[in-house]
Amino acid sequence: MDAARDAALRYTIADGVATVVISHPAKRNAMTADMWRALPELLAGPAADPAVRVLVLTGAGSTFCAGADISSLTGDEDPQALAVAAEEALAAFPKPTLAAIRGFCVGGGSQLAGACDLRFAEEGASFGVTPAKLGIVYPASSTRRLARLVGPAAAKYLLFSAELIDADRALRTGFLDELLPAGQLDKRVAEFTRILVSRSQLTQAAAKEFADGRTGRDAHWAAQAAGSGDTAEGVAAFLERRAPVFRWPTAD
Template identity: 45%
Template structure:
């Protein structure tokens, strides 16, 4: 398991331009390392992230061209996370607002403790949220809740976030809960996990029917060592020992 930590606790882990720009490289490193099966994203201290570092906006977003360039870096980070085949887990305490919430929505799973609070606040800044992140939010919580988030900029607590589907679960012991879930993911067939995650991503991107890539993923799984081991373990009534990386 790999962990990416937003480490600016003195600024509630506000995400700087350089931090946004570094995320695709982290994603590529995790995807390319056969020893890593899960990426957990979290924040140092009591917060996940209070969002993009607005103190940079005066210099980096003061013109239309500057704003477009900044947004391209943010979209690159979101696209990289959403495109991972290895599972991503957001482990959330405290503030998960604006760009922080945007990052969490781009992950495959979101878990929090009771201190967490959530909001996406472009309407407080005169910004229109980008298309990819809006689609991800609508796919996750539906258009009514997405409108509430984006148009009002209001914050909600962890219990409400769980109710609307923003969170997979709320844990009293967040570290233990996420660790146990990550261990479960690591114990499954990685051929299955990554293949199905890729197919889900294609569906979320608007694909409505199977294609040659999907059929190739499924065919490779059937002919792979994990399938043989999974069937044998089931018939022998024992836990499977998957070896494909």
């Protein structure tokens, strides 16, 4: 049986949260060429859907993603170009993104997790960036993103050695935002995404651009804030001790 036939990106929406599941059970959820190609187009849907407030990326079963399935590539394909295009599409997603990680998060899996805004993992997860095992020059954009995330020294350790690190070390380096006990990841992700869904999309969208280093948009976001009514609603809700009903980006 061709294992690639069972490889897919599965996508669902519920309660404002879009969940993308990397599924390739025969290869520990390694990304095939078709999966890399499919991800940017798949992300375009929830990016434009006003019902989606948050995106969660995870892996099927007990593994997040063990990298790229090299056997799925044809001779004329550039595997780095495919991976970088998918990584950049994920990084550019305009709403909060969270990687929910179990098991192996290695190679291309670390690329995808690193492109998310936040990363939660379960105890027992392993992380690695492994191009040095194959003599590959890691993409410049991916290297810079990793260095911004964990710092230059930790990025060099991962890239020079291609060694796996455990979840405790990934948390210490800043690659992870939260580390959960076994069996608690899904509960915590559901709880945290409910919090994100309840917050101001205006605040989140502006903060994401600013934190990611995008410049020249100060006036845009000042105008958005002035016209949205969200600040007035937030203050009123606080004083009235009720949940706010933020309207941006649907405010007239």
